[in-house]
Amino acid sequence: MAIVFSSVHVERTATLEGLREGIGLALERGAKSLLIFLCSRPQYDLQQLPALFAELPVPVFAGVFPGIIHDQEHFHDGALICGMTLELTPCLVEDIDRPDELIAEELAQCFPGASPAGALLLIDGQSRGIDNFVACLYDRFGPDTTVFGAGAGYLDFSHNPCLVTASGVYQNAAMVIGLPVPLAFGVHHGWESIAGPFLVTGSEGNRIQSINYQPAFSFYRDILEGHAGQALDFSDFFSVAKSYPFGMAQLDSEYLVRDPIRSQGEVIECAGSISPNTMVYILHAKPPQLIAAAAQATLELRPKLAPNYERAESLYAVVVDCISRELFLGPDYPAELASIQSALPQATLIAGILSLGEIASSSQGVIHFLNKTTVIGGAGR
Structure with missing residues (x-):
């Protein structure tokens, strides 16, 4: 996202030491907060991460996902460490299958003033409270906040803790990160x-x-x-x-x-x-339909992006792609990533995740939890 990422680094060892080194690289590049996507296989020892995050001089928020995407490659191991140019603190909401009024009260405490221009949402992709939480978030923000995000979880579809902050490891929870810039995205699936x-x-x-x-x-x-x-x-x-x-x-x-x-x-x-x-x-669907749909999502996004995407180098578009698309496409999946890259401005890079559900505001502003869909986003105009 044009003014949000200071660096993006792939860590492939799936060890605590490797993660620590990757975080150090992001801090050297000026990160004021860290967004980390952790692969679920092999899994980092999540219970060790809150203590590591608490030692750091910047806020850290992380989620576990079936895979990561970086520069037309995808991996089921390691982590994607995203340094942020802004100091961002997530609103963590636990037990998202609670009654609406309790969720609404907690969101009002997290966001007491004007709604943010954009928001990133990471949510337990196997919680039964997803749709309830998304509806409450829309009620709090309204149609003018563009929301983009993903369902966290595991490649084997086991239901375990999948969100991490310096305070702990969480299941059946959601993290909302307010952003001072609007987000733009394209959404298509091809089915x-x-x-x-x-x-x-x-x-x-x-x-x-x-x-x-x-x-x-x-x-x-x-x-x-x-x-x-x-x-x-x-x-x-x-x-x-x-x-x-x-x-x-x-x-x-x-x-x-x-x-x-x-x-x-x-x-x-x-x-x-x-x-x-x-x-x-x-x-x-057949594989060519899905690959064409991913390119269509990117073409839908491109005119909505902030103008500096067309003239600056090393800016990132963020891909949230359903893990089941990758499993369905198999050896054809790199062609889907190539179709996304080819439809972006020449110097724009891609980074993202293979998810258990994709999240995007609709054209009317309503927030949808999607499946089997390609969502690609960036900073909007």
Whole structure:
């Protein structure tokens, strides 16, 4: 982001000493605060990090993610250490599945004055309180604050602590970092409907129990096998489901995607909630469609960027790309990163994360928690 990053450094050892050295490099480059994206495999010893962060002369906030992105490369190990030109302190909210009024009260205490121009949101990507928290954040900020962020979590979809500050390690929590500059972003995914609409007749949070009054898993399996023209092996549920997400129609954009990540009997668990009585479609795509959509998101972003992106060197655009896109594309994933880079101003670099959910304000200002989507952002005009 044009005036936000003083440096971006990749640390590949996944050791505390390596992280300490990378932080030292960022401080030498003038960082006034640090944003750190930690890969979940192999995992840093998170319990050691608060003490390390507390020793530092600047605020530090970190999240665990399935992977990191830097300059058209992506990694599942190490960390991305981002030095910030501004001294930024996150608002940490725990237990985000609490009632709305308690979340709203805490956000009002964190942001008592005017709403920031932009905000970065890191949130536990497997919490059942995501949609509730995002709605409360929108109620506090309103439509004029542009919000950009990601769901934190693990490559194996285990639900463990994934946010870190000098005060501790947190699960079922969110960090909001207010910014004095507006953010701009492009959002696209490339998935298209192959079946539907169908009615979600039973759901609770992110768990779908029935579709069209039939058990959810059996209904979903039959649709997929009909499309594939053969029986499918669901012993590894996600290996099949990553190619067939759910979609909810929106008036002004592509489908809002929900990623099925596991099944428990007849219940399908998604990354993100689906309310009862929602109409859903089953989506599918080929790799070229996803790669083209990532380029389209970048082209959507480019005219919204601050003018200095077109004339300055070594500025960063930030990519938040769903981990399931990388898993779906496999060896084709570098082509997606190349398509993003080629659509940016020539001297603009990319850095970012592979996430468990992507976060972006819509054109109306409403904050959406997305799945299987490419979101690319930077400092706006």
